[in-house]
Amino acid sequence: MLRAEQTTPRRPRFARRATLRRSLRLLGSFRFEQSDPAVFYGGVAADTADLVSDFYRDLTGDSLRGAIVLDVGGGPGYFADEFGRAGARYLPVEPDPSEMHAAGLRVAGAVRGSGMALPFRDDAVEVCISSNVAEHVPHPWVMAGEMLRVTKPGGLMVFSYTVWHGPFGGHETGPWHYLGGEYAARRYRRKHGREPKNRFGRSLFAVRAAEGLRWARETPDDIRILAVFPRYHPHWAWWVVHVPVLRELLVSNLVVVATKRPRSAYGESTPPDATQRGARFGFAPW
Template sequence: MSLPGRCARLAAMLRAAHIGTRRPRFAHRATLRRSLRLLGSFKFEQTDPAVFYGGLAVDTSQLVRDFYSDLTGRALRGTTVLDVGGGPGYFAEEFAREGARYIPVEPDPSEMHAAGLSVPGAVRGSGMALPFRNDAVDICISSNVAEHVPQPWVMADEMMRVTRPGGLMILSYTVWCGPFGGHETGPWHYLGGEYAARRYLRRTGKEPKNRFGKSLFSVSAADGLKWARAVPEDVEILAIFPRYHPRWAWWLVRVPALRELLVSNLVVVATKRAPATGQNAATSQRSAVELPATPESA
């Protein structure tokens, strides 16, 4: 597809992602109260990670459940959920409640055992080279991991590769220029990641957990939109929105400079179409390019 065609496709998708008849079911959960609760828990991310990740686990399972229901009309029971960068498995219990088989993938053994949790079937591996065959899982997710990966869009491609046709991929990551981009070194990351890391070391006497250039990288909202614009024809972008914002603020994704500063975490939701031939292929191709756009509402 030509560049103008891809741009038109992305613009239509951004409009359809948060307004009109294609409004995701999850949009109804995106209230100001939810936003304040999630953002307020961020301060516990290092001092009491169970508080932060416990709340995030509930929110993530709801997000996945809603989008999977939108896509398939089914619940999560019986599905296989692959969590790329799943760490010690904070999300395992929530997905077990949904009746899903949850498999976390984590490259760092110390992270896998950091919380003293034991997740059956946990896999050690890199998100940039997932140790799974093509079309292996129903759902592939990654929450707050892409900013810790030197090649996040290789990881996104890998996530799509292992997701089966008709399945769901959800990638959620922290935007570098947002208020939480520097993680524990913020807000000094606005003066540069290396400067922020050195300042943290001087102030605390220890290296930050998230070291810029090694385990923390600059990833923009524009990077996510660029990836979405360039996906193959068998991939459909279902939604792009700021994760921690109430629904009435999702429009921020469409404003280039503003989104880098105010979209603290970007979510990209995608699916892979099943192969089609003949008339079915032509119909599938039209739906990939001509996402419906409805008039904007308040």
């Protein structure tokens, strides 16, 4: 079992948004990723802002107004618009300049840098997020560690990625990725006469649900995992993450939500305490 506080688990605020209607809307938007990015990325950005706002309020009791939200792999400006509406100070980090200017959108203050070596000091931001990026880097758990490093004690980290054996694991090369990433890439090239945008082994990697669960289980004692759930499932189906094999096929996107324990006056992490703000989360099939 994953490490959890010895308190009665309480359903996260975001679970109320995780309805079947929401799931169908988001999953349906995937078909527009290449043809109409605004439909896909705009919808995902709005959903991400809701997700982060809900968990941040559950954790701190506050809204995102004035909080710095560092988005690792932020890409174009759809996310900036949504977090701006929430009052947050949005700061994207993106290694690919072509992604930073996709769809003609620009974000003031955007930083060019690698998620696996974030160009920020320790404990720099209140919130650090990554949405659908981990499957595009060769060492996703190094990136997750970097995200925790730059998050302030008492802050929020949200790590969301596409699961390889899920229906969207191959991105535009799916569903042929079930026969292997290289096979799927070759088939795409033969059919379309060009390389896929997401090239297996270069810009697309196989990341599994079990890896996210293992990473959450093995985080240091100063990190508390608040939730692990399938992003695009309604809340009554979140139990699927607890079932080996099935989760690899049905969890199209896994979300890991974590916080860094506040430090004491002596600079040490405070021990687990059920009275601490945010200690009401635990692991349960909500």
